[in-house]
Structure formats: structure tokens, C-alpha cells
Amino acid sequence: AQTVTQSQPEMSVQEAETVTLSCTYDTSESDYYLFWYKQPPSRQMILVIRQEAYKQQNATENRFSVNFQKAAKSFSLKISDSQLGDAAMYFCAYRLRGGSQGNLIFGKGTKLSVKP
Amino acid sequence: GAVVSQHPSWVICKSGTSVKIECRSLDFQATTMFWYRQFPKQSLMLMATSNEGSKATYEQGVEKDKFLINHASLTLSTLTVTSAHPEDSSFYICSVYRGAGYTEAFFGQGTRLTVV
Helix, strand or coil, X not given: CCEEECCCCEEEEECCCCEEECCEEECCCCCEEEEEEEECCCXXXXXXXXXXXXXXXXXXXXXXXXXXXXXXXXXXXXECCCCHHHCEEEEEEEEECCCCCCCCEECCCEEEEEEX | CCCEEEECCEEEECCCCCEEEEEEECCXXXXXXXXXXXXXXXXXXEEEEEECCCCCEECXXXXXXXXXXXXXXXXXXXXXXXXXXHHHCEEEEEEEECCCCCCCEEECCCEEEEEC
């Protein structure tokens, strides 16, 4: 069975600084997606970034980028120039690609605080 | 704009009563919807996969008779918590994919259920 592990329950960063959130996963599959979701206090889940496992290039979305190490099964999220609005729970998630497998497997989350 | 609408956003009910939560896809059809449960300060756990026109697929450990899922149309799935008990109090979230390929999951706003 696939699992997703986030080893940092809480992280803190100074505004305008950079922070990296860690995520590792375990799977025997080779074709899958990895995601980072943000859940602010409103509880609305928001997609931050997506990585296809078959792509070697790391995904980037403005201030958000990932370090995807497929062999190591590692998928960290880097937030640059942190803003107060980045404060939220961040969940790493895995999904098998193909077929009708649409369910996501989530890590336990990392609570990110941003200090002004 | 919103892609998925979930209603109600919060509900308080008495023990023994039933509560229905709706999840609607807006402006597109969804043959499959996913229901997640999130305990306080914890991750999202898949409860069941709702399939239009057929029975829902439940995850191991989820009581089918307690959590009734009906996917009556291509835009609506409902989760009914029957004979609710305080331990059913939780945050319930639905998720839908738009278009083929299951590339991005969209989440409802979530429903906070409190059973007193």
C-alpha cells in the first residue's frame, strides 16, 4: 500500500524568507502524481503544485517549487519569499496515474506559521 | 470561481438523528466523487468513492450502513450520516475531478458536523 509521510508537524518562517517542507512516500508503482495542497483556516483545500512522476523536471509555480527525487521517493516543497498568506496546513499527497484511481493519499500535514 | 459546492458548511445535530451533506459539481458532470473525513488537526482520510448510477465503494473500516452515499445524478452526490453519534463529529470534504485524466482534484468547502 502507498503511504505518504510528512515528518515536520510544524514549521515556522520569517516573512520574505524561504522555507522547505519535507515529504517522503512509499510506492511500488512507477507512474503517479504527487501534489502539495494548502489548507488555510477556512479549511478549503487549495492545490499548490503538482508533479508527474514521469517528468524529471521539478515543477514550479511562482514562489513555490518542488525538489522531486524519484529514486529516493522524496518530494519537498520550497516556498520562497514567504508571505503572511502562506500560513496554513500543507499536505503532501499521492495519486496513482491511470485507470479510474482518483483518490488521493495524504500525509499528516505540516502547519506553517509565517512571522511578520 | 468555485468548481465544487458542498452544503451545508456546518451542521449541529442531536445524537440519533441523520444528517445529509450534498456535494455538487458546478457546470460539469462528474461520474465519480470522493468523500473524505478529516479529524481535528489530522489528515484527510478517504471514506468512499461515489459512483453515478452504481453503488459506492467504501474504504476498509467505514460502515456502509452508517455513511450512506447516493450519487443520483452526474452533478450531485450525497453523504448521509445515519443515527449520528458524537464520535461522528468531524469535518467531511468531497472531491471531484473535472475532465478526463484525473489531473486535478477540486474540493468542496467542507462540512463541519457536530453531534451533541
